[in-house]
Amino acid sequence: MMNIQQKINGINKDDLAADLNRTGYALVKGLLTAEECDRLIGDYKTESLYRKTVIMERHQYGLGEYKYFDYPLPDVIQQLRESIYPLLAPVANNWMKVLNIEKQFPEQHKELIEHCHKAGQVKPTPLILQYGQSGYNALHQDLYGDVFFPMQAVVLLSEAGSDFTGGEFVLVEQRPRAQSKAMVVNFAKGDLLVFTTNFRPVQGSRGYHRVNMRHGVSEVTSGSRYTLGVIFHDAK
Ligand SMILES: O=C(O)CCC(=O)C(=O)O
Numbered sequence: 001m002m003n004i005q006q007k008i009n010g011i012n013k014d015d016l017a018a019d020l021n022r023t024g025y026a027l028v029k030g031l032l033t034a035e036e037c038d039r040l041i042g043d044y045k046t047e048s049l050y051r052k053t054v055i056m057e058r059h060q061y062g063l064g065e066y067k068y069f070d071y072p073l074p075d076v077i078q079q080l081r082e083s084i085y086p087l088l089a090p091v092a093n094n095w096m097k098v099l100n101i102e103k104q105f106p107e108q109h110k111e112l113i114e115h116c117h118k119a120g121q122v123k124p125t126p127l128i129l130q131y132g133q134s135g136y137n138a139l140h141q142d143l144y145g146d147v148f149f150p151m152q153a154v155v156l157l158s159e160a161g162s163d164f165t166g167g168e169f170v171l172v173e174q175r176p177r178a179q180s181k182a183m184v185v186n187f188a189k190g191d192l193l194v195f196t197t198n199f200r201p202v203q204g205s206r207g208y209h210r211v212n213m214r215h216g217v218s219e220v221t222s223g224s225r226y227t228l229g230v231i232f233h234d235a236k
């Protein structure tokens with residue numbers, strides 16, 4: 001069986017970058033096996049794996065629950081974080097360059113984490129989310145301090161259409177001096193979706209400008225929906 005790094009090696013980097021540049025997101029099909037997804041769901045109740053549980057409605061974040069993993073992260077999550085990041089860093093660096101922002105990101109995830117830790121951001125951010133019937137996730141951005149990477153990833157752990165209905169992943173692009181554009185991304189169990197965390201460059205008639213993006217999940221109409229969120233920066 002192929003491991004995660006082998007699957008990542010098989011991704012066409014140019015296609016991935018082109019998708020991210022054009023739409024602000026990119027889909028990688030079948031990155032986790034059904035067994036890997038089921039194992040993560042099965043461990044939802046293993047409290048020792050997590051550092052914090054958030055009841056979303058208490059903060060007006062939506063309706064549902066999520067748990068932040070503690071260090072050391074489960075192998076599969078550590079591998080995902082380390083192996084996807086190097087594909088994204090060059091895209092992020094190009095985004096900063098075309099937007100005339102001086103920031104550049106290191107080539108390896110380990111170095112990004114070192115920057116986070118120096119800035120006092122030491123808490124791990126990967127999380128597992130669970131939404132039941134009527135659950136949803138209000139539009140938001142996942143920023144946890146001054147050091148942040150402009151893209152993140154989510155893996156769908158449940159099967160759309162059978163484990164749950166509704167619960168679509170939504171991205172909203174807030175265009176400057178224009179009305180917002182919504183995008184719905186359909187993905188299947190085990191697929192990985194990379195998307196913009198805060199802003200990305202869009203080319204206009206006079207060069208590139210910043211476009212803000214937020215993400216969320218539409219209401220789950222039946223069943224139960226689990227996702228694994230992979231955020232690359234750590235939290236304060
Ligand atoms: O459940 C989802 O699809 C979205 C989760 C989310 O907001 C995240 O991973 O940052």
Ligand SMILES: [Fe+2]
Pocket residue numbers: 140141142215229
């Ligand atoms: Fe999020």
